[in-house]
Every structure is written in structure tokens, then in C-alpha cells.
Amino acid sequence: xxxxxxxxxxxxxxxxxxxxxxxxxxxxxxxxxxxxxxxxxxxxxxxxxxxxxxxxxxxxxxxxxxxxxxxxxxxxxxxxxxxxxxxxxxxxxxxxxxxxxxxxxxxxxxxxxxxxxxxxxxxxxxxxxxxxxxxxxxxxx
Numbered sequence: 001x002x003x004x005x006x007x008x009x010x011x012x013x014x015x016x017x018x019x020x021x022x023x024x025x026x027x028x029x030x031x032x033x034x035x036x037x038x039x040x041x042x043x044x045x046x047x048x049x050x051x052x053x054x055x056x057x058x059x060x061x062x063x064x065x066x067x068x069x070x071x072x073x074x075x076x077x078x079x080x081x082x083x084x085x086x087x088x089x090x091x092x093x094x095x096x097x098x099x100x101x102x103x104x105x106x107x108x109x110x111x112x113x114x115x116x117x118x119x120x121x122x123x124x125x126x127x128x129x130x131x132x133x134x135x136x137x138x139x140x141x
Contacts (some may be wrong), residue, residue: 006140009133011097013112019049028141087115091126098131 008029015022023045027036036042075083087094094100094115101113103122122130 008137008140009097011112011133017111020045023049025137025141029137034141087117091115091117095122095126095130096132098133100130103127103130 006029008026010022010026024036024042027041027045028034031041036045078086091100095103097112098110099112099114101107101110101116103117103119103126106119
């Protein structure tokens with residue numbers, strides 16, 4: 001990706017757990033403004049989120065709220081060899097987006113850790129950019 005192309009990274013899990021914050025950030029990025037506080041956009045975001053809180057259906061819940069195996073329901077469609085290959089080849093991306101366990105914590109099961117790695121297996125670079133997408137978004141906003 002070219003460095004001069006503005007990008008904003010949004011994870012579905014974050015949109016589910018903190019929708020107002022994430023949507024406000026997204027609109028700040030899209031509109032190239034520092035804040036949407038006090039605007040019609042903020043009001044519409046809040047109204048939309050509030051109107052959907054009463055709905056019973058939920059597309060997605062994080063591991064702490066229910067059995068996390070539902071997130072991995074399609075895992076059985078992949079061979080163990082393919083899963084191991086993905087775990088190895090995508091480790092940098094898993095670290096960048098926080099889809100791995102934290103390299104600095106003994107907790108092997110965070111809300112979004114789809115792959116768990118031995119703490120000793122993280123490179124210094126992977127440790128440095130664990131959940132780096134958040135820092136990237138802060139800079140771009």
C-alpha cells in the first residue's frame with residue numbers, strides 16, 4: 001500500500017463492542033475532520049445505535065459474552081495443515097490487528113485471539129506492532 005493513500009482500519013469486533021466510538025472515528029476519517037461531536041452525524045450515530053439496542057438479534061458476540069467456538073464455527077472446514085500454514089504465514093497480520101494473543105501477557109485467550117502463539121515465538125518487531133492498527137488510526141485522524 002502506498003504511504004500517501006490515507007487508510008483507516010476498522011475491525012468488526014470493535015464496531016460491535018464500541019459502535020459509537022468507532023463510527024465517530026470512521027466519519028472523522030471520511031470527512032477529514034477532527035471531531036463530529038455536536039453534529040447531526042453524531043446524533044444520527046447515537047440514534048441508530050440506541051434504536052438497535054432493543055433488537056434481540058445479534059450477529060456477533062465476543063468470546064467473553066458467549067462460547068467463542070461459534071466464532072470459529074467454520075474451522076472444521078480446514079485441515080490442520082492449512083490452519084497451521086495460516087497461523088505461520090499470517091502471524092504478522094494477526095499481531096498487527098490483535099488477532100493473536102498478546103506477546104506481553106500470559107493470557108493466551110484475548111477477545112479476538114484467533115491464533116495463540118508461544119510468547120517466546122514473537123519477534124521484537126511483532127511485539128512492537130501488536131495492535132498497531134490502533135496507533136495508525138490515531139495518527140491518521
